[in-house]
Amino acid sequence: MAVSGGIAAYKSAELVRLLRKQGAKVRVVMTRSAMQFVSPLTFQALSGNPVHSELLDADEENSMGHINLVRWADVLVIAPATANTLAKCSHGLADDLLSTLYLAATCPVYVAPAMNQAMWHKTVTQENIQKLKSHGVIIIGPEQGDQACGETGFGRMSEPLAICNRLMDETPTRCLSGLKVLISAGPTREPLDPVRYITNRSSGKMGYALANAALKAGAKVTLVSGPVMLSPPVNADLISVETAAQMHAAIIGKAPAHDIYIGAAAVADYSPMITEQGKIKKQDDQTTLTLTLQKTRDILAEVAQLVNRPFTVGFAAETHDLEQYAKDKLTRKNLDMIAANWVGRDLGGFDSEQNALQVFWKNGQKNLAMTDKNQLAEQLISLIAERREYERGNKNTA
Known part of the structure; x- marks a missing residue:
């Protein structure tokens, strides 16, 4: 699970707990901005695994932590996914661990957007959402309601239970494995x-x-x-x-x-039957072709x-x-x-x-x-x- 920097990061802690309750093994990746909202120690305690935040980890055997993580995962879920994270993923940017993890992922990817309602309705954000969908990314939410900024509208991250249920219900079976x-x-x-x-x-x-x-x-x-x-x-x-x-x-x-x-x-x-070698010209005396x-x-x-x-x-x-x-x-x-x-x-x-x-x-x-x-x-x-x-x-x- 990848956590980007938004106030909805507090919900992600509950999502980890719910996923663990369902028997899932969870490893958490956090952006630096996310760590300003929730301590990595919280996710480490809930997941039972160290939290990852650096693109190049000297403690990894080959210093390629993003590749090792993405090969381990059966599913990648980004929750919350900020407007910035959506933009980076949709355009293939890879300047931190989260965006590089997404770019290297071959497993199913789920994204739970969370942002101010005006940012959600912005044309460029909707274009990024459509581009991610065309890449096969599954979008969960967002929901409508009160926001931390005091405004009301679409942009609230879906509730952890709803995300957990969606992941459990829709994680695709490997019905074509080996074919x-x-x-x-x-x-x-x-x-x-x-x-x-x-x-x-x-x-x-x-x-x-x-x-x-x-x-x-x-x-x-x-x-x-x-x-x-x-x-x-x-x-x-x-x-x-x-x-x-x-x-x-x-x-x-x-x-x-x-x-x-x-x-x-x-x-x-x-x-x-015949492909002309030169461009077919319009003839003044020819009304049909x-x-x-x-x-x-x-x-x-x-x-x-x-x-x-x-x-x-x-x-x-x-x-x-x-x-x-x-x-x-x-x-x-x-x-x-x-x-x-x-x-x-x-x-x-x-x-x-x-x-x-x-x-x-x-x-x-x-x-x-x-x-x-x-x-x-x-x-x-x-x-x-x-x-x-x-x-x-x-x-x-x-």
């Missing part, structure tokens, strides 16, 4: 000429959220990504591609060595047909007849599962921070309600692990 997961994400770009291309509206957010969720679940993740404006998940093996042909080559080459393949990318169905397109290779179907095929999960984004098209795709491409969502109805999907899924498999289905894509990804990863284990059990007893 290799291959995920595709984002759009492809099919060039018309050196300056133009055909693409789609996929942001890649769902695929990247799935990569983060799979990492949290203990998997070794390879992410094949089209061009997106997202930070790559920490510890995923990232392969950047642009065209459908490049994505096909990367995925078909990697798939046999993986246990699970999740095709979340929006791969172009067609690409230009004809482009000849050719079908791209079906990556998902080809993965499902491999001799050493992974457990194969497809995606279907539809504007109508969602269930019919998804079930048809499931059967036609010989998939193990398919996750389907509506697009074009203001119901999440492309460019949105939220989404909802209808997941289908042979003789079964489950609806995952509208929620944040990071939470939705964790739900889907858990379902994939469950279904894969069920299918393997049936094969072994057949």
